[in-house]
Amino acid sequence: MNTTFRALMGACALAALATGATSEIITVATVNNGDMIRMQGLMDDFYAKHPDIEVEWVTLEENVLRQRVTQDVATKGGQFDVMTIGTYEVPIWGERGWLVSLNDLPESYDVDDLLPAIRDGLTVDDELYAAPFYGESSMVMYRTDLMEKAGLEMPDAPTWAFIKEAAAAMTDKDNEVYGICLRGKAGWGENMAFLSAMANSYGARWFDMDWQPQFNTEAWANTLNDYLELMNNYGPPGASGNGFNENLALFQTGKCGMWIDATVAASFVTNPNDSQVADSVGFAQAPDNGLGPRGNWLWAWNLGIPAGTQKVDAAKAFVEWATSKDYTALVASKEGWANVPPGTRQSLYENPEYQAVPFAKMTLESILSADPKHPTVDEVPYVGVQFVAIPEFQGIGTAVGQQFSAALAGQMSAEQALDNAQKLTEREMMKAGYIK
Amino acid sequence: MARSVSTRRKLITTVFAWAIGIAIFFPILWTILTSFKTEAAAIADPPVWFNFDWTVENYATVQERSNYFRHFMNSVIISGGSTLLGLIIAVPAAWSMAFVPAKRTKDVLMWMLSTKMLPPVGVLVPIYLLFRDLGLLDTRIGLVIVLTLINLPIIVWMLYTYFKEIPGEILEAARMDGASLRSEIIHVLTPMAIPGMASTVLLNIILAWNEAFWTLNLTAAKAAPLTAFIASYSSPEGLFYAKLSAASTMAIAPILIMGWFSQKQLVRGLTFGAVK
Numbered sequence: 001m002n003t004t005f006r007a008l009m010g011a012c013a014l015a016a017l018a019t020g021a022t023s024e025i026i027t028v029a030t031v032n033n034g035d036m037i038r039m040q041g042l043m044d045d046f047y048a049k050h051p052d053i054e055v056e057w058v059t060l061e062e063n064v065l066r067q068r069v070t071q072d073v074a075t076k077g078g079q080f081d082v083m084t085i086g087t088y089e090v091p092i093w094g095e096r097g098w099l100v101s102l103n104d105l106p107e108s109y110d111v112d113d114l115l116p117a118i119r120d121g122l123t124v125d126d127e128l129y130a131a132p133f134y135g136e137s138s139m140v141m142y143r144t145d146l147m148e149k150a151g152l153e154m155p156d157a158p159t160w161a162f163i164k165e166a167a168a169a170m171t172d173k174d175n176e177v178y179g180i181c182l183r184g185k186a187g188w189g190e191n192m193a194f195l196s197a198m199a200n201s202y203g204a205r206w207f208d209m210d211w212q213p214q215f216n217t218e219a220w221a222n223t224l225n226d227y228l229e230l231m232n233n234y235g236p237p238g239a240s241g242n243g244f245n246e247n248l249a250l251f252q253t254g255k256c257g258m259w260i261d262a263t264v265a266a267s268f269v270t271n272p273n274d275s276q277v278a279d280s281v282g283f284a285q286a287p288d289n290g291l292g293p294r295g296n297w298l299w300a301w302n303l304g305i306p307a308g309t310q311k312v313d314a315a316k317a318f319v320e321w322a323t324s325k326d327y328t329a330l331v332a333s334k335e336g337w338a339n340v341p342p343g344t345r346q347s348l349y350e351n352p353e354y355q356a357v358p359f360a361k362m363t364l365e366s367i368l369s370a371d372p373k374h375p376t377v378d379e380v381p382y383v384g385v386q387f388v389a390i391p392e393f394q395g396i397g398t399a400v401g402q403q404f405s406a407a408l409a410g411q412m413s414a415e416q417a418l419d420n421a422q423k424l425t426e427r428e429m430m431k432a433g434y435i436k
Numbered sequence: 437m438a439r440s441v442s443t444r445r446k447l448i449t450t451v452f453a454w455a456i457g458i459a460i461f462f463p464i465l466w467t468i469l470t471s472f473k474t475e476a477a478a479i480a481d482p483p484v485w486f487n488f489d490w491t492v493e494n495y496a497t498v499q500e501r502s503n504y505f506r507h508f509m510n511s512v513i514i515s516g517g518s519t520l521l522g523l524i525i526a527v528p529a530a531w532s533m534a535f536v537p538a539k540r541t542k543d544v545l546m547w548m549l550s551t552k553m554l555p556p557v558g559v560l561v562p563i564y565l566l567f568r569d570l571g572l573l574d575t576r577i578g579l580v581i582v583l584t585l586i587n588l589p590i591i592v593w594m595l596y597t598y599f600k601e602i603p604g605e606i607l608e609a610a611r612m613d614g615a616s617l618r619s620e621i622i623h624v625l626t627p628m629a630i631p632g633m634a635s636t637v638l639l640n641i642i643l644a645w646n647e648a649f650w651t652l653n654l655t656a657a658k659a660a661p662l663t664a665f666i667a668s669y670s671s672p673e674g675l676f677y678a679k680l681s682a683a684s685t686m687a688i689a690p691i692l693i694m695g696w697f698s699q700k701q702l703v704r705g706l707t708f709g710a711v712k
Contacts, residue, residue: 027657032671040501056657059668064652071653075561077568079656244673249479252675264673274476274675 023054024314026081029069031301032059034267035134035341036084038331039322045330046321053314062189069306073098076308081315085130085304087121087372091389093304094122094129100305100312101127102319109320113345118300121372121383130302131323134264135343137366138197138296140284141251141269142258143277146170146177150257156362157285157294160201160226163258167234170257179234181256182227185243186405188397193297193386194260195404196397199223201288201295203377206388206425211381211434213425215400215418224404224414231408240409252276260286260295263366266359267338283362285369291377297386298370300343343367392432399424464688470681471495478678494682502665504686511661511690513576514651515644518583519637522591525584527633530595531621535604545596548589556586556649567654574656582654583644590643591636598632599625634701638694645691662687 030036040057047053058080060068069083073093085093093099103126105111111119111128118135122128140158147154150169155162167179183194196206204219214220231239234257236250244261248268251259252275259265272278286296303322305315321327328348331340337354342363348354349364375385382388387397400421407417429435469485470478477488498504533541563582564573572578602625610624626633648663655664666687669680695702 029656032668032676033673037501058656058660058664060652060664061667061670062672064667064670068653071561071564075565075568077564077573079573245671245675248675249481252476253479253481255481262673268674273474276476 023052024311025054025056026311026314026318027056027058027079028082028084028303028318029058029060029065029080030084031062031065033264033301034339036301038335038339039133039327042327042330042334045327046318049321050314050317053317055318073306073308076306078306078308078310080306081309081311082318083304083306084133084301087118087298087300087302088384088387088389088393090122090130090302090304091124091383092391094124094127098307099129100307100309100315101129102131102305102316103128105131105316105320109324110347113325113347115344115346115367117298117367117370117372118344121298121300122302130304131319132300132302132344133323134341135298135300135367136262136264137298137343137363137370138194138261138286139263139266139362139366140258140260140286141265142166142282142284143170143254143256143280144282145280146257147282154282154284158287160287160289160295163260163287164226164230167230167258171234176255177257178236178250178255179257180230181236181242181247181250181259182231182239183243183247183261184231184235184239184405184408185241185246186398186401187243188387188394188401190243190401191405191408192397192401193299195223195227195401196386197286197297198227198295200293200376200385201286201291202226203289203291205376205378205380207381207429209379209381211429213422213429215422215425220418221414224407224418227404228407228414240405262299263342263359263363266363270338270358283359285362285366293371293376294366294369296366296370298367298372299386390432390434392428392434396425396428399428464692467681467684467688470678471685473678473681475675475678478681479675494678495686497679498669498682498686502668502683504665507660507662507665507687508690510576510659511645511663511687514579514583514659514661515641517576517580518587518644519640521580521584522588522640523633523637526588526591526595527621527626529592530599531625533592533596534599534602535607545593548592552586552589560653564653573654574658574660576659578654579651579659579661582650583647586647586650587640587643591640594636594639595629595632598629598636601632602628631701631704634698635704638698638702642691642695 036059043055046055065084066089069080069085070089071077072079073083090099114132115135118132119128122130122132140154140163142154147166147170150166152166152169154166163180169179171177171179183191185191199205199220202219202223204217204223205214208214236242236255242250244265247256247259247261248265250256251269254277266283269275269281270278286294288294303319305312305319309315323344325345325347328340328345332353338357340348340354342348342360349360354360370385372383372385382390387393403412403417403420406412407414412420426435471494472490472492473484473488474491474493477484533545567573567578572581606628607620607624610620615624646663648667651661651663652667655661666680666683669676669683
């Protein structure tokens with residue numbers, strides 16, 4: 001009996017020791033995209049370097065994730081130790097003290113290697129509040145064979161006039177080939193991402209320096225009229241329901257002559273396993289109107305640490321690993337350079353092996369040409385190229401997007417949509433106290 | 437003549453019923469078919485029906501990437517637990533309303549049902565804060581409580597309807613024979629209400645299994661059920677329809693199989709007392 005009791009006590013002591021030695025578990029909330037999923041497959045490298053940390057993943061659809069992490073960070077729910085957040089959230093959350101500063105990352109992390117345009121968007125009062133995992137801009141993806149057939153040559157930096165001319169020449173509706181595919185689905189991150197960036201290149205802006213909405217200006221009228229003309233004459237049917245995925249499917253099945261969308265799409269449309277047109281895709285910068293800004297956006301998915309977490313050190317170790325140069329090299333060695341998370345580090349674009357990737361140069365040029373602090377021709381009181389970094393923007397952006405999407409669907413005129421957008425934005429900005 | 441009209445009517449009714457059945461089942465069928473396609477075949481235009489290279493690669497990928505069993509067990513525990521807890525509360529409640537009605541019983545029943553009219557998002561933040569303070573976030577017990585409360589009005593209403601069909605004299609006879617209240621409910625009432633209770637249980641399990649709003653909002657990694665498992669395969673940037681379909685098929689398969697085997701019981705329970 002005595003021996004049994006001792007054995008039991010010993011087992012309990014061992015169990016207690018083992019419990020004490022177990023690893024620290026951090027929960028990472030992330031989106032379901034190729035780069036993030038790839039990272040989950042490469043975690044052995046992290047565990048080899050940090051055997052005392054275990055990572056649990058919560059993968060969610062982008063809009064669900066945004067709502068979940070916002071709710072959690074605002075209420076200090078403590079559900080997540082690392083959050084995948086966009087360029088829109090970081091400055092707002094950083095300013096409110098909801099995120100842990102990453103200014104103390106070690107020198108080996110080489111924070112100066114981050115692309116300035118991306119880093120600036122993640123910095124508030126000289127404090128870096130998130131580390132970029134991958135960055136993206138937007139650009140023109142086009143069918144080289146159709147362009148050649150149309151007798152045109154796509155310049156590296158086209159104008160909107162050329163895009164219109166090329167769309168007309170490439171359209172062959174009898175064979176279900178549409179000159180241009182653009183986002184039409186309503187949402188601040190859907191059609192409004194494209195239209196806000198397009199508007200910048202037309203000299204339009206969301207607000208003047210007194211936060212007065214600007215949809216009643218000629219620049220916005222020109223933007224929307226040209227967008228509707230392009231889509232109604234040369235776009236696919238039912239375009240008001242098309243977002244990234246719908247246009248990707250159309251492009252991959254050979255139904256789009258041109259597609260202006262996120263640079264991250266380049267790796268999809270050139271992948272012969274999924275794309276029927278993989279060997280005939282060319283890239284160009286987003287169009288402009290000769291006014292300075294181009295119609296491209298700037299976005300990054302970043303890893304941030306919520307202020308409510310109790311596991312700051314483990315979370316920082318993970319963020320450092322996932323956004324480091326070593327991680328880039330790891331992905332390249334396992335999956336090839338084309339699959340490396342793009343758009344965050346200067347050193348990646350200086351790498352000769354990465355320069356050989358067909359869309360690398362255009363991606364970098366697109367990212368570098370976007371300036372979130374000076375997105376359009378005139379001065380603006382906000383930060384953000386295709387969004388306005390204020391908390392009210394999600395609601396306003398989506399409501400305006402619904403008006404423009406309705407105009408594309410033929411339910412109202414461009415003038416009516418702009419008038420509605422002006423009124424609803426004025427009302428919301430007044431309610432929020434920006435204007436009286 | 438009359439017979440031929442009757443056959444014709446039967447034929448029309450059968451065709452009509454099959455058409456509706458196929459229309460309702462079509463999205464599930466399409467999801468199952470897509471789960472066996474490659475990603476390229478999943479977006480093919482025009483869509484391919486059966487003539488494609490069938491593959492189970494998507495299932496292998498989903499299995500490799502996600503802990504299906506953990507999500508499945510969470511779904512079983514949450515839906516089973518909330519149903520059981522709901523029954524424990526609802527059976528006595530429905531008994532008292534059916535056999536010992538008070539002046540305001542009907543009003544209470546309507547009030548209970550009216551709670552279903554409140555949009556869940558309206559109480560999300562208060563419940564989230566309560567769960568945070570009580571340490572119930574990302575726990576199975578937390579979800580069992582929430583889903584019990586959500587489905588309780590339906591359980592009470594269904595049981596109340598079934599109990600009303602049972603003659604009160606039988607319970608009175610049991611009482612006269614000396615049965616206690618507990619014995620009356622367990623040994624007399626419950627056996628007679630088995631078909632109704634079975635359908636209530638089945639319906640409640642299905643509702644709890646498919647509930648997505650609360651299960652997505654109150655869980656993270658530990659207590660996430662199959663609804664979160666499906667949501668993890670939805671992507672606005674990237675075409676992963678075949679993998680999403682495989683994940684959806686894996687998530688709905690258990691409830692589909694359960695529904696298939698218990699359809700007689702379910703129909704019997706749902707039509708209980710409908711024809712007098």
